[in-house]
Amino acid sequence: MYFFDAHCDVLYKMFLDPTIDFYHSDKLQVTLKGLEQSGAKIQSFAIYIPETVHPDMRFHASLKMVDIFYEKILKPYPHLKLVQSQKDAARLQANEIGAILTLEGCEAIGSDMVKLKTLLRLGVTSVGLTWNNANAVADGALEPRGAGLSLFGREVVDQLNKHHCLCDVSHLSEQGFWDVIELASLPYASHSNAYTLCPHPRNLRDDQIKALIEINRVIGITFVPEFLSGTTSASITDIVRHLDYICALGGENHVGFGSDFDGTTHSVKDLQSINHYPHLIDELTKYYSSSQVEKFLYKNLIKRYAAR
Numbered sequence: 001m002y003f004f005d006a007h008c009d010v011l012y013k014m015f016l017d018p019t020i021d022f023y024h025s026d027k028l029q030v031t032l033k034g035l036e037q038s039g040a041k042i043q044s045f046a047i048y049i050p051e052t053v054h055p056d057m058r059f060h061a062s063l064k065m066v067d068i069f070y071e072k073i074l075k076p077y078p079h080l081k082l083v084q085s086q087k088d089a090a091r092l093q094a095n096e097i098g099a100i101l102t103l104e105g106c107e108a109i110g111s112d113m114v115k116l117k118t119l120l121r122l123g124v125t126s127v128g129l130t131w132n133n134a135n136a137v138a139d140g141a142l143e144p145r146g147a148g149l150s151l152f153g154r155e156v157v158d159q160l161n162k163h164h165c166l167c168d169v170s171h172l173s174e175q176g177f178w179d180v181i182e183l184a185s186l187p188y189a190s191h192s193n194a195y196t197l198c199p200h201p202r203n204l205r206d207d208q209i210k211a212l213i214e215i216n217r218v219i220g221i222t223f224v225p226e227f228l229s230g231t232t233s234a235s236i237t238d239i240v241r242h243l244d245y246i247c248a249l250g251g252e253n254h255v256g257f258g259s260d261f262d263g264t265t266h267s268v269k270d271l272q273s274i275n276h277y278p279h280l281i282d283e284l285t286k287y288y289s290s291s292q293v294e295k296f297l298y299k300n301l302i303k304r305y306a307a308r
């Protein structure tokens with residue numbers, strides 16, 4: 001059974017350490033070898049600019065990650081294909097794996113629309129407006145002010161709509177979330193869990209989950225222990241709990257997975273890397289029919305994630 005994983009931070013790790021080899025480095029949780037062996041069909045790769053990068057250098061850092069994506073991830077491996085649309089995904093042959101380029105937070109663009117348009121032209125097909133703090137576009141989930149989108153943020157969403165680019169609400173403040181629901185044509189959450197089960201500001205409250213379901217969008221459950229159990233340890237059962245909860249809110253056709261591999265300090269037990277996805281799949285098949293499991297692993301994301 002193959003799967004689509006909607007978020008990982010491999011580019012960030014490879015940006016920090018240029019000696020990392022994507023094929024089989026033991027410094028990575030997502031490697032090409034792991035994708036091949038676990039049955040992955042599509043993996044999203046996020047451009048994430050750490051706050052330690054000086055604001056003047058952030059756009060350059062994002063270009064550097066775009067370069068890593070093309071030079072070190074796609075180019076050496078012809079069976080790894082850039083996916084920018086549902087059509088691209090449908091064209092993938094049995095031995096091919098799709099790679100999606102995403103932007104996690106608009107820190108890279110500052111308040112310069114040309115920088116955003118450039119990244120979209122370079123192949124970015126999903127944009128998260130913030131990381132955890134505030135930027136020129138909006139407030140992040142951990143920003144105490146809790147403001148929504150700025151005027152520039154509204155222009156950013158307009159631009160995303162024009163480019164048929166997805167707008168990722170993971171990491172966004174609650175008010176920002178509702179602004180995006182109102183303004184964006186293709187909102188979704190790439191890596192967020194249920195707040196009711198785990199009250200962390202990075203998670204989505206019931207009315208947010210219901211809003212995404214109502215407008216036929218998708219939520220990627222993430223494997224970050226802090227967002228699953230509220231502690232630094234979690235199990236696959238916790239992932240199933242969040243999945244079950246979103247299904248109970250009516251989300252059987254609107255839920256998938258966004259691991260956040262290579263972006264976290266702690267891991268879920270028995271799910272420490274992409275290689276272990278089959279452990280999750282085995283657990284899912286205990287509780288759900290194979291057609292439901294196929295939806296959670298791939299179909300829900302591809303249908304609504306890449307509605308381009």
Ligand SMILES: [Zn+2]
Nearest residue numbers: 104171191263
């Ligand atoms: Zn994240």
